Amino acid sequence: MRADNAASIVxxxxxxxxxxxxxxxxxTTLIGVCAGCGDAAPLAGAVVEIDESAAxxxxxxxxxxxxxVLRDGDGVRMVLGMLQEIVRR
Amino acid sequence: MTVGGWRxxxxxxxxxxxxxxxxxxxxxxxxxxxxxxxxxDIRLTAEDGYQAVRSYSIGSYGTSETIELAxxxxxxxxxxxxxxxxxQPGDELEVKGPLGGYFVWRPGGEAPVQLIAGGSGIxxxxxxxxxxxxxxxxxxxxLLYSVRTPRDxxxxxxxxxxxxxxxxxxxxxxxxxxxxxxxDRVGRLDEAAIxxxxxxxxxxxxxxxxxxxxxxxxxxxALVALGHPPARIRTERFGGA
Numbered sequence: 001m002r003a004d005n006a007a008s009i010v011x012x013x014x015x016x017x018x019x020x021x022x023x024x025x026x027x028t029t030l031i032g033v034c035a036g037c038g039d040a041a042p043l044a045g046a047v048v049e050i051d052e053s054a055a056x057x058x059x060x061x062x063x064x065x066x067x068x069v070l071r072d073g074d075g076v077r078m079v080l081g082m083l084q085e086i087v088r089r
Numbered sequence: 090m091t092v093g094g095w096r097x098x099x100x101x102x103x104x105x106x107x108x109x110x111x112x113x114x115x116x117x118x119x120x121x122x123x124x125x126x127x128x129x130d131i132r133l134t135a136e137d138g139y140q141a142v143r144s145y146s147i148g149s150y151g152t153s154e155t156i157e158l159a160x161x162x163x164x165x166x167x168x169x170x171x172x173x174x175x176x177q178p179g180d181e182l183e184v185k186g187p188l189g190g191y192f193v194w195r196p197g198g199e200a201p202v203q204l205i206a207g208g209s210g211i212x213x214x215x216x217x218x219x220x221x222x223x224x225x226x227x228x229x230x231x232l233l234y235s236v237r238t239p240r241d242x243x244x245x246x247x248x249x250x251x252x253x254x255x256x257x258x259x260x261x262x263x264x265x266x267x268x269x270x271x272x273d274r275v276g277r278l279d280e281a282a283i284x285x286x287x288x289x290x291x292x293x294x295x296x297x298x299x300x301x302x303x304x305x306x307x308x309x310x311a312l313v314a315l316g317h318p319p320a321r322i323r324t325e326r327f328g329g330a
Contacts, residue, residue, distance in 0.1 A: 008328035009302060014144040016188035017130035026190040044191035045324060052141060 007051040012044040015055045018069045019043070021076040035084035036064035095132060096120070098184040100176055101155060106243045110161040110209060111173045115184065117154055123187035125150040125194045125216035126297070126325075129158070132183040133168060143168045146213040146299070146325075147187065148244075150220045156184075159243050161209035192297065192325040196224040200295050201288045204232040204257075205308055207278075207300025208241065213325065214299055215244050218257045227256045233286045234259060235278045235304070238266040260286035278304075280311045290316035295323070302326040 012019075012028050019027040028044035039061035046066060047058040055069045065081040102114040128146045135141075149157040162173035176182075194202065194217040202221065204214040211234060221230045236242045242261070252259045262282055267275045274282070288294035296317055298308050305326045312322055 010144075010328045011302070011324065011326040013128065013189050013192050013325045014327070016128070016190075017142070017144065017185050020185075020188065026188070028189055028191045042191055044189070 033085035037062035125220035129186035207304035210300030
């Protein structure tokens with residue numbers, strides 16, 4: 001049933017592992033600012049649709065896609081969407 | 090603490106926790122230790138090379154190289170049924186972590202701590218209960234635990250024992266079926282139940298909420314309506330599969 005494996009809807013906490021592969025550090029405490037609505041919130045709180053190949057990270061306030069992280073073999077690729085700023089406080 | 094890549098792990102113990110959940114203890118050589126509330130990614134590889142990765146909260150904390158996971162089975166899932174029904178001591182899996190710096194409790198804060206769990210959302214909060222107890226902070230921590238029935242409560246016995254011994258106080262909420270003689274309402278966790286069980290917003294508690302997405306959204310909205318500032322509410326949501 002692998003082809004039927006639907007994406008699971010979780011939050012940014014569950015994307016910590018993939019984001020670690022991008023940043024080499026924990027990124028879930030970083031504040032992401034959405035270019036769509038201006039909402040600023042920790043990436044841990046974003047809406048995340050995750051499956052074996054990708055994590056789609058959306059703004060919880062307006063649902064725009066902030067960015068997508070794709071597994072690429074043992075590597076990883078981050079495709080930016082409406083993520084306007086990253087802030088560490 | 091460093092994460093690095095995938096580490097080999099070996100299941101050393103698998104114990105039934107509820108009719109649908111098991112507690113797994115996994116030995117991970119070189120594990121750097123973890124804070125209460127962190128999680129791991131678990132990677133399973135099938136004989137044909139197909140790999141599946143899932144995130145699981147860690148119920149333990151500290152420096153031990155053996156970590157504790159509690160996995161609730163999702164009937165249509167492709168990973169949790171294996172971990173709940175099939176995996177045996179001696180079996181191997183890969184572990185990445187510890188992960189997450191947001192949904193974490195560390196000793197030292199002045200503010201009281203409110204923990205609110207829905208179902209298997211208890212797991213990272215259990216690590217916080219244990220950590221707070223070990224540093225003598227149990228008196229400033231309260232737990233509100235929502236489960237369908239008493240049988241569905243992971244860590245039921247340990248929580249009851251700790252509560253009786255002067256540890257973290259637990260308020261139970263049963264959404265479908267309560268124990269015999271239960272005086273409180275049975276049903277969805279609502280504002281009134283949260284108000285009576287949780288620290289008053291005036292105490293400026295930090296609130297950790299973990300459970301299924303719908304539960305967390307519902308509870309977070311209720312907390313804000315009761316006057317808890319959104320910035321004091323930390324959430325972790327899980328889904329299916």
